[in-house]
Amino acid sequence: MSFGNTIKLLSGASIPQIGLGTWLSKPHEVENAVEIAIRNGYRHLDLAQIYRNQDEVGRALKKVIPSVVKREDLWITSKLWNSAHQPEYAAEELDLTLSQIGTDYLDLYLIHWPVAFQPGKGLFPKSEDGAILLDLETSLVTTWKALINLQKTGKVKHIGVSNFTVEHLEGIIKATGVKPEVNQVEAHPLLLQDNLVEYCKKEGIHLTAYSPLGNNLKNKPKLTEHPLIKEIAQKLGATEAQVLIAWGAKRGYSVIPKSVQEDRIKSNFKQVELSEEDYNRITEIGRKDYTRFNIPNHYNPSWNINLFGEPEEATAAHAVNVSGSPEAANKL
Ligand SMILES: NC(=O)c1ccc[n+]([C@@H]2O[C@H](COP(=O)([O-])OP(=O)(O)OC[C@H]3O[C@@H](n4cnc5c(N)ncnc54)[C@H](OP(=O)(O)O)[C@@H]3O)[C@@H](O)[C@H]2O)c1
Structure with a gap:
């Protein structure tokens, strides 16, 4: 059985290029999905506290470790949720995650x-009028230092971030001298992020592509239905999803498509090669039709903060507190 390609991180560790995403995998679906994935060669799982299904993932892992796979041959990523950025809460949440998954360490822990x-007020703390209660005092540097300390406990082998821009990355690296090994970001042909890709390449920070199939949070046709993707898939005798995953792989990303359907879980894992010409044609889609789907300022309830500098975030009242000056975050 093939276990797929791997990519070397800054530390020399190897991350499997294709992983299974688990966001929006419903109860009773994700246990099955994880078991099918591992039995069919996946060695990388993408989890998060906020997906509220890590205990089910843990049940699946009990069925396959050690009979199908040794723990040390799996790459398990999880993520620290926003309501636990304060160091004492971060340590507590990591322990909760480990107990849910039923393992004594994570391979990668991301902010x-x-x-x-x-x-201390639940996963989505809200004011009486329903607005999300931000903590503008706790900076990214404080939380990054908390992760650096958690790594020293051995409970997480590698640390990284998610949804960070170049400015956020520069801020935490400048303050601590420690580079995240991974930045997990939305990445598909509609969202090229050339600046971020270039910066991360220069710094040796690996990018993991989330929503690689362009999971549709806006009312746009799905990327798997795009005529060019369909044409190339037909030519290669591949699925549209395989073409999109191949595009991400050719950009050097690890790619974490989510599915709960057996045939898709299996086919998404089979890597196909794109020619330079087809890769370039797909890349052109995003140059003409830039789309970022995942913008928390537009969630309901909204997070009243400008994260990416997108025009749609211009009405947000707050900016990110990168390095410890709450005043800077109070008003753009
Ligand atoms: N760090 C972050 O903030 C963040 C944000 C979003 C996502 N993520 C991670 O990235 C993972 C993937 O992103 P995503 O879930 O947003 O989107 P995605 O993987 O791009 O797309 C998932 C959607 O595509 C469908 N799908 C899967 N395989 C398919 C195929 N072969 N053909 C057609 N449709 C297919 C799935 O439905 P079925 O399940 O029915 O197949 C699901 O509706 C998440 O699950 C999560 O682990 C991280």
Whole structure:
């Protein structure tokens, strides 16, 4: 059985290029999906506290470790949620994650978003009028230092971030001298992020592509239905999803498509090669039709913070507190 390609990180560790995403995998679906994935060669799982299904993933892992796979041959990523950015809460949440998954370490722990919520009031703390309660005092540097300390406990082998821009990355690296090994970001042919890709390449920070199939949070046709993707898939005798995953792989990303359907879980894992010409044609889609789907300022309830500098975030009242000056975050 093939276990797929791997990519070397800054530390020399190898991350499997294709992983299974688990966001929006419903109860009773994700246990099955994880078991099918591992039995069919996946060695990389993408989890998060906020997906609220890590205990089910843990049940699947019990069925396959050690009979199908040794723990050390799996790559398990999870993410620290916004309501636990404060160091004592971060340590507590990591322990909760480990107990849910039923393992004594994670391969990779990420800061899920460059946004702190007020702690101790649930996953989505809200004011009486329903607005999300941000914590503008706890900076990204404080939370990054908490992850650096958690790595020293051995409970996480590698640390990284998610949804970070170049500015956020520069801020935490400048303050601590420690580079995240991975930045997990939305990445598909509609969202090229050339600047971020170039910066991360220069710094040796690996990018993992989330929503690689362009998971549709806006009312746009699905990328798997795009005529060019369909044409190339037909030519290669591949699925549209395989073409999109191949595009991400050719950009050097690890790619974490989510599916709960057996045939898709299996076919998404089979890597196909794109020619330079087809890769370039697909890349052109995003040059003409730039789309970022995942913008928390547009969630309901909204996070009143500008994360990416997108025009749609211009009405947000707050900016990210990168390095410890709450005043800077109070008003753009
Ligand atoms: N760090 C972050 O902030 C963040 C944000 C979003 C996502 N993520 C991670 O990235 C993973 C993937 O992103 P995503 O879930 O947003 O989107 P995605 O993987 O791009 O797309 C998932 C959607 O595509 C469908 N699908 C899967 N395989 C398919 C195929 N072969 N043909 C057609 N449709 C297919 C799935 O439905 P079925 O399940 O029915 O097949 C699901 O509706 C997440 O699950 C999560 O682990 C991280």
